[in-house]
Amino acid sequence: MTRRNRSEDGVFVAGCPTSINDTYPLATAASGTQLGDRKPGNKVNEIYEITREARLYSLKELARRAGASADFFRSWRIEFDRDATTIYVNPGTAKRIRIRNAPSKFWRELSAGTFRTTRASWFYPPLEPISTLIPNFIIPFSCESQNASPPLFGTVEHECVESAFDILVPTLLSLSRWEETREGQRDEHGRFTASMSVASRDRFLKQPIVDEYGLALEQALTYLLPAWRPAERKLRVKVSHDIDVIGIPFNARSTIGHTLRRHKPLATARDLLGGLVGLNPTFLETVRQVVQPCIERDLDSAVYWKASPPGPKDSGYDPRHPKVRRIISWLREHGAENGVHPGYRTFLEPDRLRQEMQALQEVLGEWPLGGRQHYLRWRPDTWLHWEACGLAYDSSVGYHDLVGFRAGTCFPYRPWLLTLNREANLIEIPLVAMEQALWRHMHLTPEQSLEALSDCVTRCRLVGGVFTFLWHNIHLLDPIYGDFYEQVLDTLVGAEKFEWKAPAANFY
Numbered sequence: 001m002t003r004r005n006r007s008e009d010g011v012f013v014a015g016c017p018t019s020i021n022d023t024y025p026l027a028t029a030a031s032g033t034q035l036g037d038r039k040p041g042n043k044v045n046e047i048y049e050i051t052r053e054a055r056l057y058s059l060k061e062l063a064r065r066a067g068a069s070a071d072f073f074r075s076w077r078i079e080f081d082r083d084a085t086t087i088y089v090n091p092g093t094a095k096r097i098r099i100r101n102a103p104s105k106f107w108r109e110l111s112a113g114t115f116r117t118t119r120a121s122w123f124y125p126p127l128e129p130i131s132t133l134i135p136n137f138i139i140p141f142s143c144e145s146q147n148a149s150p151p152l153f154g155t156v157e158h159e160c161v162e163s164a165f166d167i168l169v170p171t172l173l174s175l176s177r178w179e180e181t182r183e184g185q186r187d188e189h190g191r192f193t194a195s196m197s198v199a200s201r202d203r204f205l206k207q208p209i210v211d212e213y214g215l216a217l218e219q220a221l222t223y224l225l226p227a228w229r230p231a232e233r234k235l236r237v238k239v240s241h242d243i244d245v246i247g248i249p250f251n252a253r254s255t256i257g258h259t260l261r262r263h264k265p266l267a268t269a270r271d272l273l274g275g276l277v278g279l280n281p282t283f284l285e286t287v288r289q290v291v292q293p294c295i296e297r298d299l300d301s302a303v304y305w306k307a308s309p310p311g312p313k314d315s316g317y318d319p320r321h322p323k324v325r326r327i328i329s330w331l332r333e334h335g336a337e338n339g340v341h342p343g344y345r346t347f348l349e350p351d352r353l354r355q356e357m358q359a360l361q362e363v364l365g366e367w368p369l370g371g372r373q374h375y376l377r378w379r380p381d382t383w384l385h386w387e388a389c390g391l392a393y394d395s396s397v398g399y400h401d402l403v404g405f406r407a408g409t410c411f412p413y414r415p416w417l418l419t420l421n422r423e424a425n426l427i428e429i430p431l432v433a434m435e436q437a438l439w440r441h442m443h444l445t446p447e448q449s450l451e452a453l454s455d456c457v458t459r460c461r462l463v464g465g466v467f468t469f470l471w472h473n474i475h476l477l478d479p480i481y482g483d484f485y486e487q488v489l490d491t492l493v494g495a496e497k498f499e500w501k502a503p504a505a506n507f508y
C-alpha cells in the first residue's frame with residue numbers, strides 16, 4: 001500500500017511513511033457517501049464520491065501503467081481539493097497534471113445506474129501500431145457526455161496538463177469490479193457473466209482500457225519532462241491449468257467417454273487396465289502432457305489443484321493420493337508451479353475455502369500459493385476471502401464465456417477493496433482467455449480462435465501486460481481442437497514469465 005504524508009490540508013507526498021487513518025471527506029453532498037465507507041458484504045450501489053485514498057490508489061495504478069518507477073511516483077506532490085486532483089511531477093517546479101473531479105450530478109447518475117461510456121483522443125498522435133489499435137480511449141463510468149472526443153490529457157498552459165475526464169474514477173471502478181458489487185442478474189452458478197457487463201454492452205471487452213490510459217499518462221509525463229523515459233513494455237505470459245478431473249476416483253462415464261467422445265480407445269484401456277501395471281489414469285497423465293509443451297518452449301506453466309470433497313460440480317479427488325503426489329513432485333522438478341483451485345462450494349464460503357487451502361498447503365508443502373476459483377465462481381468479496389487465507393494471488397478475474405479484459409487490464413495488480421477502502425494484500429493476475437470460452441461459448445473455429453487469442457496477445461504486448469491463458473488438462477484429449485494448444489504456445493515463444501514471487505518492484 002502506498003503511504004502518504006499530509007504536509008498541509010489535502011496535500012500529500014506519495015510514499016512518505018505516515019499513518020493513513022485520518023480521513024479527509026470529499027463528499028460534496030451533505031448526505032453523500034464515499035465509496036469505501038461500507039462494511040464487507042454490503043452492496044455499494046449508492047456512491048457520491050470516491051475517497052482520497054482511492055484516488056491516490058488509482059493514480060498509482062495509472063503511474064505503473066505509464067512506466068513510472070516507484071521512486072519517480074514517490075517524488076510526486078499530490079493535492080486533492082474539491083475541484084481537482086493536481087499532481088506536481090517535478091518537485092520545486094510548477095509542472096503539473098490536473099485531473100478535474102467529476103461533478104456531483106455524475107455521482108447521482110452513477111448511483112441510479114446510469115453508466116455512460118465516452119471516448120477521448122490522444123494528446124498527440126502515437127506511433128504505429130498503437131495509433132491503429134488504439135485510435136482513442138474508451139472511458140466507461142464517464143462524467144463527460146459530449147459527442148466530440150477531447151484529449152484525455154491536453155495542455156492548458158506551458159507547465160500544466162489537464163484532463164477534463166475524472167480518469168481516476170473509471171480506473172478505480174474497473175479495477176475494483178465495482179459493477180459486480182451491485183445487485184442484479186447472475187447466472188445459475190452465481191456468476192456475473194460477460195454479457196452482464198458494461199464492457200460487453202459498449203463493446204470494449206477486447207481492450208485493456210485502463211492500461212491504455214497508462215499510455216496517455218505516459219504522453220503527459222513526457223510532455224512535461226522530456227528527459228524522462230518510461231520503463232520498457234514487455235509481453236509476459238502465464239499459462240495455467242485447472243485440474244478438475246484426474247480419473248481418481250474411477251468414473252465409468254468419463255472412461256467410456258475417452259472412446260465415444262474423444263475417440264481415444266487406448267485412453268479407455270489405460271483407465272481400465274493401466275492400474276494393474278502402475279500406470280496413471282488417463283486424465284492424471286494429461287497433467288504432465290499439458291505442462292510438457294510449456295517446458296519445451298520455456299513458458300511459465302502453473303497447475304492448480306483441488307482438495308474439495310465430492311459433489312455435483314466437484315470430482316472429489318484426493319490430492320494426497322500417492323499418484324498425485326508423484327505428479328506434483330515431477331512438476332516441481334521441472335520448474336512448473338503448483339497452486340490451488342478452490343472447489344465449487346468455496347464460493348462465498350470462507351470457512352470451506354480455508355479448509356481446502358489447509359489441505360493443499362499440507363500436500364504442496366509450500367506457502368504462499370496462488371490459483372483460481374473453480375467454475376470462475378468469483379465476486380469482489382472473494383478477494384477478501386483469499387486474503388484472509390493468506391493466498392498470494394488470484395487469477396479468476398476473467399469471463400468463462402468471452403475472452404478479453406474483465407477488469408480493463410492485463411497488468412497484475414493489488415485490487416482495491418471498496419468495502420474496506422484499502423488495497424488488498426494479494427495480487428490479481430487477470431485471466432485473459434480460457435479455451436472453453438472460444439469454442440463452447442463464442443463458437444469459434446480453431447482458425448478464428450487463434451486470431452482472437454493473437455489479438456489479445458498483441459494488446460497485452462502493446463501495454464506491457466501479462467497474457468494469462470487457461471487450458472484444462474482434460475481438454476488436451478478433445479479432438480475438436482487437435483494440435484491447437486501447441487499452436488497457441490508456439491505463438492508465445494520468447495515471452496517472459498511473470499515472477500509473482502520476485503520482490504515487488506512492480507508494486508509500489
Ligand SMILES: [Zn+2]
Binds near residue numbers: 243244341
Ligand atoms: Zn475448475
